[in-house]
Amino acid sequence: MSWIVLLGFLLGIVMGLTFKVPLPPIYGRYLGIAILAALDSVVGGIRSLYEKNFNERLFIAGFFTNSLLATFITFLGDRVGVDLALAAIVAFGVRMFQNLTLIRRYIFQSRRWE
Amino acid sequence: MKTQNKKGFYFSLAMVSLILGFLISFAITNQQSIYSRTPQLRKRELVKVVRNLEKERESLKGELKNLRKKLTRIEKIAAKEEGVLTSYSSNLEEAKLALGLMGLEGPGIIVTIGDNSNVPPGEDPNNYIIHDYDLRVLVNALWEGGAEAIALNNQRLIFTSAIRCAGSTILVNSTRLVSPYEIKAIGDFKNLKNALETNRDASLLCQKYAPNYGLLLKIEEKKFLRIPGYSGSLNVKYAKSLEEGS
Numbered sequence: 001m002s003w004i005v006l007l008g009f010l011l012g013i014v015m016g017l018t019f020k021v022p023l024p025p026i027y028g029r030y031l032g033i034a035i036l037a038a039l040d041s042v043v044g045g046i047r048s049l050y051e052k053n054f055n056e057r058l059f060i061a062g063f064f065t066n067s068l069l070a071t072f073i074t075f076l077g078d079r080v081g082v083d084l085a086l087a088a089i090v091a092f093g094v095r096m097f098q099n100l101t102l103i104r105r106y107i108f109q110s111r112r113w114e
Numbered sequence: 115m116k117t118q119n120k121k122g123f124y125f126s127l128a129m130v131s132l133i134l135g136f137l138i139s140f141a142i143t144n145q146q147s148i149y150s151r152t153p154q155l156r157k158r159e160l161v162k163v164v165r166n167l168e169k170e171r172e173s174l175k176g177e178l179k180n181l182r183k184k185l186t187r188i189e190k191i192a193a194k195e196e197g198v199l200t201s202y203s204s205n206l207e208e209a210k211l212a213l214g215l216m217g218l219e220g221p222g223i224i225v226t227i228g229d230n231s232n233v234p235p236g237e238d239p240n241n242y243i244i245h246d247y248d249l250r251v252l253v254n255a256l257w258e259g260g261a262e263a264i265a266l267n268n269q270r271l272i273f274t275s276a277i278r279c280a281g282s283t284i285l286v287n288s289t290r291l292v293s294p295y296e297i298k299a300i301g302d303f304k305n306l307k308n309a310l311e312t313n314r315d316a317s318l319l320c321q322k323y324a325p326n327y328g329l330l331l332k333i334e335e336k337k338f339l340r341i342p343g344y345s346g347s348l349n350v351k352y353a354k355s356l357e358e359g360s
Binding site for chain 2: 004
């Protein structure tokens, strides 16, 4: 069942490669934040699989609200002149590494996935 | 919180992964295309090409000068050794003089004209800089005043010389000139100055435009003036000479 996640990822990459629409340079920052949010969600989702408390709706809602809030904070920061995007970067980054630590622990301590 | 719909969860995880993959590859391709499109980079490359070509031209010019010098020396030796050739070599001297290959000295005039760098806000900056036609007007007026030789920033004007506009610089003998422009002319100072004052376009430039737009303008009399000879190449490929007098 886990192959579907990998398949989705590869499909996404192919789509991104074929999607030939130039992005104005100012939106590069927003794209980066969105990537970070998506990466955080995926790592968090894998962790919840190990912990067996996954909730589909919560996961999807979390992904979208996180991305939107992060983008909004970045936008606000650009307007105010303070790099508020750092808040999102730090929050996502710290959580991602924490989740990764837990995932590592689950893998080496017991194989409970599937 | 145990909602155990594992399949659905895998599906949503796959969807988010799809979005992640899309964003990552999209960001990477965009970043690359932005990098290759940067005009700054292209500009720098082009500037480098121009600089290199100019350097090459300078060295070629130097070589040409040396060769010409050598030729003159050989001609002189030949003239000394054979009496018959003396008249020919004096003819040759005259032809070179007329062509503008020889540096000249004598009394004359120096007209210095330059841009005004303080353009008041909201004004057309084109009015505050010297254009190729401004220089042409002055040069023509000086020829009119009986100038025997003219050089623009030490570029000697000869029969193929043109004064043309090339972006923010002016090209004379394929060399870029920048403001301030120094026009040296050998001739009678009174006649030359008089020509600058009576020529309609030149007087308009000197007496109206220059003070109006704060252009740099200086006219000096020189008892002793040195004008270099033309050092570029003479590209006469198609023209053939006719019999003298025809």
